[in-house]
Amino acid sequence: MTRSPLLCAAVIALLCSPGARAADFDLQTTPSRASADFSGVGLGVDLGAGLGSGNGVNASGRVGGAHIGYNFQASRLVGGVETDFTASGIKSGSLNTTSFKQNFLTSARVKAGWAFADLLAYGTLGWGYSTSKLTDASGGSSKTIKGAAYGAGAEFAVTRNLFLRAEYLRFDFGQQSYATQLTKNAITTSTNLLRAGASLHF
Numbered sequence: 187m188t189r190s191p192l193l194c195a196a197v198i199a200l201l202c203s204p205g206a207r208a209a210d211f212d213l214q215t216t217p218s219r220a221s222a223d224f225s226g227v228g229l230g231v232d233l234g235a236g237l238g239s240g241n242g243v244n245a246s247g248r249v250g251g252a253h254i255g256y257n258f259q260a261s262r263l264v265g266g267v268e269t270d271f272t273a274s275g276i277k278s279g280s281l282n283t284t285s286f287k288q289n290f291l292t293s294a295r296v297k298a299g300w301a302f303a304d305l306l307a308y309g310t311l312g313w314g315y316s317t318s319k320l321t322d323a324s325g326g327s328s329k330t331i332k333g334a335a336y337g338a339g340a341e342f343a344v345t346r347n348l349f350l351r352a353e354y355l356r357f358d359f360g361q362q363s364y365a366t367q368l369t370k371n372a373i374t375t376s377t378n379l380l381r382a383g384a385s386l387h388f
């Protein structure tokens with residue numbers, strides 16, 4: 187029984203020691219790890235798939251291209267601008283001898299997002315353009331179509347200079363007229379891109 191007061195006094199002295207107080211302070215106040223640096227110029231490549239629709243007729247195909255942009259970062263808030271250039275194999279099957287395809291897409295957009303350590307989640311909005319062609323039995327009609335481009339994505343910092351990303355981008359082009367030798371067609375077009383990419387940041 188005579189050891190209990192001595193044991194209690196030893197425990198109290200240990201808890202009140204400078205080392206114990208420092209360990210407790212470190213445990214409660216150590217901040218979470220800062221986010222990666224997403225600022226600077228980014229240059230990269232993209233590869234994915236596209237699914238389009240013209241007057242309810244589906245068109246699909248592979249897409250691939252490149253992007254370049256610039257980000258600025260304030261703490262965990264990230265903003266920027268980006269443009270991309272995409273070769274497209276999006277095309278429809280033939281419907282009553284009529285088919286539709288898109289050979290090229292590009293967009294110019296602003297971006298805004300939030301950094302979670304090495305991961306950046308962002309939304310994007312801007313303008314989109316595409317070359318398109320409608321073909322029927324009498325020939326073809328080509329047109330450059332314009333509209334809104336918007337979507338969302340995520341980037342992961344592998345190193346300070348190497349980033350991987352996944353992105354969904356939608357183009358709404360509205361209605362355009364295509365005139366061939368025999369027919370005139372008013373087609374409302376939208377296109378969805380789902381793609382993955384890699385980029386170098388400088």
